[in-house]
Amino acid sequence: MAREERKSAGDGQATKGDGINREGARRYDEAVRDHARSGAPEREAREAAKALDGAEGEALRDAERQGKAAAHKRP
Numbered sequence: 001m002a003r004e005e006r007k008s009a010g011d012g013q014a015t016k017g018d019g020i021n022r023e024g025a026r027r028y029d030e031a032v033r034d035h036a037r038s039g040a041p042e043r044e045a046r047e048a049a050k051a052l053d054g055a056e057g058e059a060l061r062d063a064e065r066q067g068k069a070a071a072h073k074r075p
Helices: 022-037 040-053 057-073
Strands: none
Touching: 022 040, 040 057
């Protein structure tokens, strides 16, 4: 099936037949690469480990259990 280019209703940017906005996807991918190169993920991982070991650790683990349980209920 050939994908045709069309204008999206909201922003006037071209999308492909499957609804992918290539410019938006390109900007997202670029932002993810920039974030990874910044070193922030390592800092964020350390902060998350501290949070799990700290006072909010049980609440975070409970939220994780709830999220996983909800994901298993989806069709």
